[in-house]
Amino acid sequence: MTDTTARAADLLKGHRESIDRLDAILVFTLAERFKHTQGVGVLKATHDLPPSDPAREEKQIARLRDLANEADLDPEFAEKFLNFIIQEVIKHHERHQS
Secondary structure (H helix, E strand, O other): OOHHHHHHHHHHHHHHHHHHHHHHHHHHHHHHHHHHHHHHHHHHHHOOOOOOOHHHHHHHHHHHHHHHHHOOOOHHHHHHHHHHHHHHHHHHHHHHHO
């Protein structure tokens, strides 16, 4: 292995270790978020509120797009990601309603 190849392998290893740590942060952050959204779902079910709140969702998407722009992340990707999460949350809320 050449010095250049060895250096590239070290850099690759470092990037992958960082990615692994960030993946763990994402998973634990999502778990914490879902704990709170489950609490919201219980409150909505208890008080006979609808499982989704389109006005809030719209505000959250706009907010996330702004954050994505600020973080130099593709806002389309951020919106798709949030929409996926919102749909999962709504499914959980609907389960509480039944």
